[in-house]
Amino acid sequence: MTETRDPWLPHRLLLTERDALLPLLRRTADGEYERRTACPGWTVREVLAHCSAALLRIVEGRLEGAFTPEANAADVRERRDWSVSRILDELEEGFTEAGKVIAASDGDLDVIALGEWVHAGDVRDALGRPGAYEGPGAAEALAILTVASRVRSTPRVEAVLGDGGRLPFPENRSPASPASPASPTRRITLGNLVDGRPPARLETDVPTLIRLYSGRPVVGARYVLDGADESELVIYG
8 A cells, every 4th residue: 555655644643543542441440341242242342352452463563364364363363361451551552653664664554553443433433432434533533544545446526515414414414415614524535436437426424435345344334435436445355
């Protein structure tokens, strides 16, 4: 992943998430770590074990065979008897050190840093905490996603994003109408042009955009997607 790449972007994203997520987790009661997440079969504790293991693999250069479903499951099993505190300590080390290794790579690992940020959203979502798939780090996450969506060969999408969790269009107008001055928007372009196919258009908020591109549930979310199917947008197989 080299197109318009800032090599230190993943490092900034990981440090931002470390500073936001770890204090929250260290205040969380042990029983809450058994809540189920959007990741099939995994609890909060298991998602965090996966995240800490993945980052440690990067730090230690143990990448052969890494990040497959089988390797991920094995990493989680290896940490089954660890205390939550030990998992969080490893996670903090990974957040701190992995970005330096990613910066020196050719860019293929950038999407792993984005995945860690998405998993932090999975954890917040499962725990009922605010800020899932948005908040600190969202700008860096969107920048990485913009490149990843092209590398992963998703179709071209022109996205209009509302701020602060608001849709870019109010209830009383159609998505094709001009945006209201009361609803600040930003526009990003994702994916690749496809011959004979015009760009799709997506109007939504940042958390829903992240859910769509990471394959997370969008039940109850509000968005308009014209010209593409949701399944075409997912960057994680």
